Amino acid sequence: MSAELMDFAEAMELFDPVLGLEVHVELNTATKMFCGCANQFGSEPNSNTCPVCLGLPGSLPVVNGKAIESAIRIGLALGCTIAESCRFARKNYFYPDMTKDFQTSQYDEPIAAEGLVELEVDGEVFAIEIERAHMEEDAGKLVHVGGASGRIGDAEYSLVDYNRAGTPLIEIVTKPITGTGAKAAAVGRAYVSYLRDLMRALGVSDVRMEQGSLRCDANISLMPKGTTTFGLRTETKNVNSLRSIENALTYEIRRQAAVLAAGGKVTQETRHWHEEGYTTPGRSKEEAEDYRYFPEPDLVPVAPNHAWVEELRGTLPEPPAVKGKRLQQAWGFAAQEFADIVNSGSLDLIEATVTAGASPAAARKWWLTELARRANETGVELAELPISPAQVAAVQALVDAGTVNDKLARQVIDGVLAGEGEPAEVVVARNLAVVSDDSALTEAVDRAIAAYPDVAAKIREGKVQAAGALIGAVMKDLRGQADAARVRELIVDRLS
Numbered sequence: 176m177s178a179e180l181m182d183f184a185e186a187m188e189l190f191d192p193v194l195g196l197e198v199h200v201e202l203n204t205a206t207k208m209f210c211g212c213a214n215q216f217g218s219e220p221n222s223n224t225c226p227v228c229l230g231l232p233g234s235l236p237v238v239n240g241k242a243i244e245s246a247i248r249i250g251l252a253l254g255c256t257i258a259e260s261c262r263f264a265r266k267n268y269f270y271p272d273m274t275k276d277f278q279t280s281q282y283d284e285p286i287a288a289e290g291l292v293e294l295e296v297d298g299e300v301f302a303i304e305i306e307r308a309h310m311e312e313d314a315g316k317l318v319h320v321g322g323a324s325g326r327i328g329d330a331e332y333s334l335v336d337y338n339r340a341g342t343p344l345i346e347i348v349t350k351p352i353t354g355t356g357a358k359a360a361a362v363g364r365a366y367v368s369y370l371r372d373l374m375r376a377l378g379v380s381d382v383r384m385e386q387g388s389l390r391c392d393a394n395i396s397l398m399p400k401g402t403t404t405f406g407l408r409t410e411t412k413n414v415n416s417l418r419s420i421e422n423a424l425t426y427e428i429r430r431q432a433a434v435l436a437a438g439g440k441v442t443q444e445t446r447h448w449h450e451e452g453y454t455t456p457g458r459s460k461e462e463a464e465d466y467r468y469f470p471e472p473d474l475v476p477v478a479p480n481h482a483w484v485e486e487l488r489g490t491l492p493e494p495p496a497v498k499g500k501r502l503q504q505a506w507g508f509a510a511q512e513f514a515d516i517v518n519s520g521s522l523d524l525i526e527a528t529v530t531a532g533a534s535p536a537a538a539r540k541w542w543l544t545e546l547a548r549r550a551n552e553t554g555v556e557l558a559e560l561p562i563s564p565a566q567v568a569a570v571q572a573l574v575d576a577g578t579v580n581d582k583l584a585r586q587v588i589d590g591v592l593a594g595e596g597e598p599a600e601v602v603v604a605r606n607l608a609v610v611s612d613d614s615a616l617t618e619a620v621d622r623a624i625a626a627y628p629d630v631a632a633k634i635r636e637g638k639v640q641a642a643g644a645l646i647g648a649v650m651k652d653l654r655g656q657a658d659a660a661r662v663r664e665l666i667v668d669r670l671s
């Protein structure tokens with residue numbers, strides 16, 4: 176399926192990429208954009224619907240105030256100007272995912288415009304200009320059944336679920352991004368990552384790319400080096416992970432470069448990204464006039480008053496990049512160690528664990544290794560694991576106090592995750608505390624010495640490094656519930 180591709184380095188010698196990103200963010204409001212239906216992922220199909228979001232004749236929409244509030248906060252956080260008054264518009268199209276045959280969106284009057292985001296990629300700073308952030312509603316979801324591709328073309332039949340129809344969305348559109356050169360794909364990825372962190376910090380969205388609550392359409396075109404006229408672009412739809420954004424952009428650069436170098440023309444179209452690593456053509460790209468936009472007559476203009484906007488400005492969180500720099504310094508992590516935290520989405524969890532008393536290194540260790548593995552195994556987000564930052568800090572406190580060692584601490588975590596109570600309760604219920612009573616330890620040491628007389632003889636001769644075998648025997652005897660360092664001391668004492 177892969178088209179002809181040019182070597183990336185060669186493409187970068189001939190062309191300059193021009194990037195454009197459209198990101199859709201699903202807001203986590205309790206109800207939908209224009210009706211009182213629950214805004215919930217994963218419900219029984221078509222259970223969260225009503226005459227408004229089904230577009231039944233005579234039903235009238237009412238704007239969700241919380242969605243407006245989130246839109247304004249997002250606009251402010253992106254450095255945008257908030258419109259004193261703006262309107263909704265009908266974007267007309269005929270497709271079964273919207274029963275109204277139009278999507279209520281914003282067209283010439285977005286709620287927020289002219290913003291700026293600064294990103295650092297490999298030590299270089301890029302200024303990304305935001306053209307607009309506008310409000311709209313999501314469409315329903317079609318499921319195509321019976322075909323090999325999962326697309327409508329070869330399906331036997333299709334199902335439609337209107338639960339998502341009417342979910343509040345913010346679409347954030349950049350101006351064309353030039354001057355990124357070979358870093359274009361990395362800048363695209365960094366930008367979406369930045370938006371994800373920002374939305375999370377604002378608390379306005381779940382930003383789960385795999386569930387579609389943050390979706391990116393990646394536009395890219397190429398200009399021959401030394402020219403300034405933009406080429407025809409492609410728009411790769413719904414790329415649903417950060418890594419895929421980078422891969423899809425790189426693929427399109429290489430594909431378009433091969434087309435242009437062979438004297439061909441890039442077709443302006445939408446394309447689909449396949450996780451196997453290539454894009455295929457979708458429909459040819461509609462122009463705005465195809466949608467016959469016109470102002471929505473059923474909704475009044477949105478005119479947020481100045482005092483409210485300023486009040487919302489006061490609720491903005493510390494920008495993620497600033498917060499990141501501050502915490503990285505305070506915690507003393509190297510850039511890569513800290514980047515791993517941010518990329519895993521565990522920054523807030525680790526911050527809360529540190530606040531609850533754990534050292535940054537310990538908090539990082541538990542969330543990025545043991546807990547990340549369990550989240551991965553059970554297919555949930557770290558934050559969804561049934562263990563709180565305070566409980567993780569309590570586990571580490573048990574380790575620091577010598578009540579359990581690292582290995583036993585993992586069993587304490589097992590117990591907490593299984594709902595057996597607080598870490599200290601799990602230690603008691605599962606009898607996990609290390610044996611700290613020297614007489615019990617000494618008995619176990621004597622048993623080990625009796626079982627391995629050859630090893631004991633070596634240690635007596637001064638080969639202390641042989642003690643490992645005896646420590647292992649003692650640990651096994653005590654089911655791992657001993658402090659290995661103390662066991663070593665007792666063995667050496669006993670045999671010297």
Ligand SMILES: [Zn+2]
Nearest residue numbers: 210212225228
């Ligand atoms: Zn509804």
